[in-house]
Amino acid sequence: CNDYHFGLEEGEGISELFDCD
């Protein structure tokens, strides 16, 4: 998957995306 653009930054994950932090 070396040409997939990973957009999540350091400290970001699924928990933050679903407002669970």
Next chain:
Amino acid sequence: PPQTPVRAAMNTIQHLMNSLAAASDKPSSTLISYFNNCTSNPTNDILERVNHLGKIFKERFAEAVGQGCAEIGFERFKVGVRLTYRVMESMLKSEEQRLSVQNFSKLLNDSAFHKSLLGCSIEVVMATYGRSAFDGISRETDLSFPWILEVFKIKPYDFYKVIESFIKAEPSLTREMIKHLESCEHRIMETLAWQSDSPIFELIRQSRDREGQVDQPEPTSC
């Protein structure tokens, strides 16, 4: 050696089935312990949701492809469930390492998260099988993305949120499958996330409120 389209499709399907050989269609003991660690145990809701969405998927698949294919649809759904539980466990392990927490109550009780994860897994299965087995299928019965969003009533923006974590959590995904999921991301961000009922508009409003009001309203030409 070059493969015929049928051989290539069969190899792709075989790869998926091989990678899921050890995966169960029930939560593992590790997943169950994550569920038990939650402030509010999500186990029953998760199992009931899988059951409910399985019935819906089977009906909609049969409607689209033919009543004689209902069981084929249900078999594909079950493959998706196995992938879902495996990815969910992998995601929770990563989050536990990243955040040093073991109580994922809010995440695991979020139906949007579970439906989006299941939807993404089913999309992987559907894209793997493709349409080669159903020659003559009309455009109206196209089962490729975003069909699954409509079947499970998943908001495109929520589906978008699981894609990158899904790719990180599932190393068996082929390059072609990752490109397919990436194309789903692009389609969501370009079009689907901007439908009138999308949560994105409220998030933009909240973000703007947190940063303070702009002094001048934007001209209508913008």
